[in-house]
Amino acid sequence: MTPKQPDYSWAEQMVVVFARDLKDDDVAMMGGARHDIPFAAVMLAKNLYCPNMNVITTGCYINPTLTAMHYSGHTSVLYSKEADGMISGYDIFEVSERGYISFFFYHGIQLDKYGNVNLHFIGDWKKPTVRGPGAVNISMSVTPPRHYLFPIRHNKRAFVDKVDFITLPGYLDGGDSRKKAGLKGGGPCLCVSPLGVFDFEEKSKRMRLKSVHEWVTVKEIVDNTGFELIIPENAPATKPPTPEELRMLREKIDPTGILRGMAGRL
Amino acid sequence: MTPKQPDYSWAEQMVVVFARDLKDDDVAMMGGARHDIPFAAVMLAKNLYCPNMNVITTGCYINPTLTAMHYSGHTSVLYSKEADGMISGYDIFEVSERGYISFFFYHGIQLDKYGNVNLHFIGDWKKPTVRGPGAVNISMSVTPPRHYLFPIRHNKRAFVDKVDFITLPGYLDGGDSRKKAGLKGGGPCLCVSPLGVFDFEEKSKRMRLKSVHEWVTVKEIVDNTGFELIIPENAPATKPPTPEELRMLREKIDPTGILRGMAGRL
């Protein structure tokens, strides 16, 4: 049975899963080199579910009245002239060190079964076959209470057993190894890929399938993952975007359809 | 022979000695609980000798176009609305730690032969007979290349052999003890009191008479100092204020005569 072709994109599905997980008393920080999905998720939550959520953009406003998404996240923010205030270089340093924000979003060139992320090197770091973009801010995976992973390709090159280089620590070697290493923040709480939703099993901290997007099969997920996922007996279907969510996304947040046209998935 | 009564005040004499010692490439910081003499000295230098000297006020402007002196140093600064810029709490912390400024002015309730200053306790610090005002910023005696001492009373209660409590380190126990203790800044370079001008002998770092104000005798200085000063064979007279200096002071900087009416001296 081939799953039905949905009338929304995989990126829109990812966005709504994240948006529903955010809380009204969160202090959100959005930014990073890839802004599309985090930007849309935070804006969707702010508009539909969390009117009091404080939003800090890395470039560099507090609670801006954001205009629609632009391909450039930094420009999207810059085009928005109204805000509660601005944040300085000092603020960014302090907020990062202190774990003041509630969450951040990360993607990566590799991620592994314990949620560790590589943005730097494929192969030996001294002479890598691929030099990735690097990370502006590692801190947001170390100090805040939680962080989210949003790989935009779900395949065996991206989902590996062990990353070649830990740019962003997840649960390190699993179990209580993150806690033992003295990392302050909680670690990755949720990973949403173009195929499914994943969390991390409480004790082992291994990645576990939580739900399967409407048009995807469990087999497809297993076949495209380079390590053994924890698969529950009856993995539910991911709740698709509601009409309200889609309307808000398409009319207000992403009218030019960036989320519908995104390259990626497998 | 009684020295002639001069047509300028002891405070004006102190101010001009300091003003002449400042340099065009200095970064001046003025402030502290007692601002009158430092304020006038820096403004006099800036107006007559050092047009490019950068002036930072602790409350909190860079190169303000200052109005005339007010009894309150902080209000004097506040009344001046024009400036190159403002300095933040971060700047003050950093500038203090780094020794970025060239000099600062301090007075005290006691100072000793090595230029150590007490602003805190007379007697045992646990149950003092006098609790002094304390210090807003000790750093300016520790990190900058030099600092100035401006005791406004020259008597044996103020000029003591050893201070009861070192608030502001001078040369500690003399010799190279300041250097050995790892203090970054140069230490007190000049002490000007209502009676004379003093520096610190190169090797021993003991206080040395440099010049005697016009209306004062060496004996008067010795009689009012609670420790043995180094007295050179022929201590010259302090060069009194020039007509230009007095005109600038009285017409522009201190038109209400704060420096002429100051309580203090002995």
Added chain:
Amino acid sequence: MTLEAHSQPRKSKLGTVKDALSLIHDNMYVAFGGHVYFNKASHMVRAIAKKRVKGLTLSGSPYASYEMDLLIAVGAVKKVMVGNLGFEYLGLAPNFRKAVQLGTIETVVGDESTLIGGYMATVEGIPYHPIISIKGSDILKISPIVKLYKPPWGNEEIVAVQALSPDVAILHAQEADEYGNARYKGQPYFDQIIAKASKKVILTVDEIISHDKVAAEPEKTVIPGLMVEMVVHLPFGAHPCLSTRNYVHDEAHLKDYIQRSQQSLKAGDTAPLDEYLRKYVYEPESIYDYLDRVGGLERMTKLKMMMELGRDS
């Protein structure tokens, strides 16, 4: 459901003096903003005194004044951490001096670097902050919050100051919107760092401005509402202290306070100070009642004009 959620408006953070007082309890660590006698949340200070709060630990700017001296005078204070506590050209802080000399309060002798360094440690999520600028001072010998240590790089010992994290910061700004986005006319001194280092922030302001005004010029916001628990609208709320560019300090009132304190402390007869406290601290029922007692609109207009003209009369 989602549209309902969407229709909820953003929560206002405006509160009354009483609301703000409900956040202040015995034995708390309270930090005041401002500097010397500038930008002090004086009316909140009087309200705390009136509530008979006890056992407070106080810090704030390295140069404190009226706010701490008054709370010491009414016996609300267990410990102060401060650099200079005084009234600048108006003289020393009488109640603070006496309390130290009698040993009735505990003091942690500090200065700018030890206090701000302590706040910065908290703000940066570290247990201490390195400073070098009090080497050679006897403060190193007597302060429990500093020590020398050998750093991981460099040969010289440096000083570590322990993290300071007040339970609540009480700040006075010139204006804020109802969400607590605060603007200062002039220098905020150390208010930003104090706000960041404190678990909660109470803000008193001379004026409430519209959020639209704030949003149109986000670069003017000094303390974002994000950090603020409550905003209390208190016109002339800094009196007898100064509120930058709004009104000067009330020199005559401060002189009266200092003189009465000195009289009471010297003579051992507490009547002059008691009279002050009764009239200005315990009896006033509101900020407006207080303002009437200190000269009302006529006096406030004068203090505003003096600030505007930049001179004393």
Added chain:
Amino acid sequence: MTLEAHSQPRKSKLGTVKDALSLIHDNMYVAFGGHVYFNKASHMVRAIAKKRVKGLTLSGSPYASYEMDLLIAVGAVKKVMVGNLGFEYLGLAPNFRKAVQLGTIETVVGDESTLIGGYMATVEGIPYHPIISIKGSDILKISPIVKLYKPPWGNEEIVAVQALSPDVAILHAQEADEYGNARYKGQPYFDQIIAKASKKVILTVDEIISHDKVAAEPEKTVIPGLMVEMVVHLPFGAHPCLSTRNYVHDEAHLKDYIQRSQQSLKAGDTAPLDEYLRKYVYEPESIYDYLDRVGGLERMTKLKMMMELGRDS
């Protein structure tokens, strides 16, 4: 004599590109301000490339872009310290990637906390700054400027990052007066800390404004002239990068740069990139010559309008 001294005017800090270049030498440590492709002193970058400076160490904001990739392309760079080096939605930095993969430049892998922490150490006069925020990252294993240590307070090991002190910072602001007092229309990102940590600061600005304008609103000054060695007036000096609120980045130009770089690096035929460098870096004799080559006043007017309207066309 005294009146003579008094009559000397305050020294102007205005200089030419040539004057500024005289401060840049082989093997220097140069820091660039801005963030991503915002507020880059691009014309000074091209001037440095044209001068054939060699052996530079570069750092700046944790998110670098055009300025570093171009200097790597011309072989001016020995070492970079950076977090992300790329062009955001336009793609990765081609010359940087290739240089790392070939091992022709040295990289110190960093991020916001390690770079800003390093600058803050210098700014605070200490040999290192404590950070905690890279624990668990393999950066700790490979970066020579960080290490774990046991702090004087607290039980957990924390990370120390060594002080970073660039020889010269090259910043682009929207406007400054002739004494170097610089104002930014929007966020200065990390420019203040970079300026403070650097031994000298060179500032390029789109506009020179009068000192009177600066003096009337001192709260708007972001980098005080006090710290600035030289101000160079370069209208559209950030092109092809963005200058906040003045003009957007030239997307087509940046795409062309990236594409030509990729072609040259992939094919091993350096012609496309050489052509770019000849036309835009080596041949232009002035900022105006350069601007004519990239579309002149018509193109600049368009980039200004796009910023003003807040959309792409």
